[in-house]
């Protein structure tokens with residue numbers, strides 16, 4: 015698997031296809047395999063780049079905290095190492111969406127199109143921050159397993175949970191590989207992230223929101239509110255899909271991205 019050396023770590027990534035760059039950023043506590051149903055399926059439409067964020071999958075942990083801004087900078091550093099300076103499409107799922115927003119915050123001129131999936135613009139409420147602290151304590155005292163056991167059934171739609179064991183197994187295998195240190199660093203970064211609502215409201219970048227109707231982590235109403243906030247944003251809702259909608263509905267998910275890229279590229 016290709017790796018490149020960034021300032022404090024080696025980062026591992028997938029690269030498939032050619033042409034317009036399309037960066038996929040995974041969520042918490044996941045890694046690049048989340049996007050396996052995208053990276054070859056969309057390789058005829060774009061140059062697909064899929065990193066393991068620092069400390070996730072096969073990327074080294076490095077020393078920097080997992081703020082959304084640091085994780086966004088890692089993505090820019092990877093692109094620079096790959097010689098990609100042209101504006102690109104960025105697709106982020108949940109925490110990956112927060113990282114995409116952090117990329118927009120510092121370098122809007124680099125974003126040709128934003129694809130926000132299973133994510134939200136708001137910062138954590140005091141209640142969510144308190145829950146993050148509880149999760150950090152749980153991880154420190156009991157390890158990653160209780161965090162994953164609690165999260166897994168909420169990541170997938172009730173229908174997939176009941177009838178598609180392969181989806182459950184994929185999500186479980188990915189999450190089980192994430193170290194407790196990475197989980198804690200992610201939780202600290204998530205808790206600190208800024209509110210991006212005004213950033214997105216002022217954005218002129220074309221934006222596609224893709225959301226699972228059955229998302230239990232970020233309810234659909236939040237995606238509908240996001241669409242109202244972002245000028246000219248398009249919202250595609252996927253049936254029988256939860257937080258990991260790209261695993262549950264890869265055909266519909268990929269079709270939405272393909273159409274968006276074609277539309278923006280033809281404008």
Ligand code: MLT
Pocket residue numbers: 040041042043107108109110204231257
């Ligand atoms: C994620 O899926 O990346 C996280 O659930 C995001 C969050 O907890 O805010």
